[in-house]
Amino acid sequence: MAERSIGEVALFREAFPEMTDEIVKMLHAESDEAFAEQFAGLRYYGRCLCTPTCRALSTDSRRRVSGLMVMLPTEEPVFWLDVDSAGAAVLAIEVLDGRTVEPPLGMGTV
Numbered sequence: 001m002a003e004r005s006i007g008e009v010a011l012f013r014e015a016f017p018e019m020t021d022e023i024v025k026m027l028h029a030e031s032d033e034a035f036a037e038q039f040a041g042l043r044y045y046g047r048c049l050c051t052p053t054c055r056a057l058s059t060d061s062r063r064r065v066s067g068l069m070v071m072l073p074t075e076e077p078v079f080w081l082d083v084d085s086a087g088a089a090v091l092a093i094e095v096l097d098g099r100t101v102e103p104p105l106g107m108g109t110v
């Protein structure tokens, strides 16, 4: 595993490797290559704190809600990607299937 310097934010794909594989596969299936490529470098900034029950995982330190969502897959969505108003950057990932979304210890504690 790569050394991480103190204070560096974990990569989303390191915190949630299986979920990342799943999402990237879905993005390829939808031909959303621009979003798929972002998952190589997305950071994990912890759970969204907007409400105690929010299940979104923040991938953008600014976490501004734009209201634009990409549903994966489009029928019976499992994930919602919360994207910026330009539809370019992934801001958060919402997990809709009720699975546990805890990263490894020490990751995402910003």
Ligand SMILES: [Zn+2]
Residues within 6 Å of the ligand: 048, 049, 050, 051, 054, 055, 056
């Ligand atoms: Zn939230």
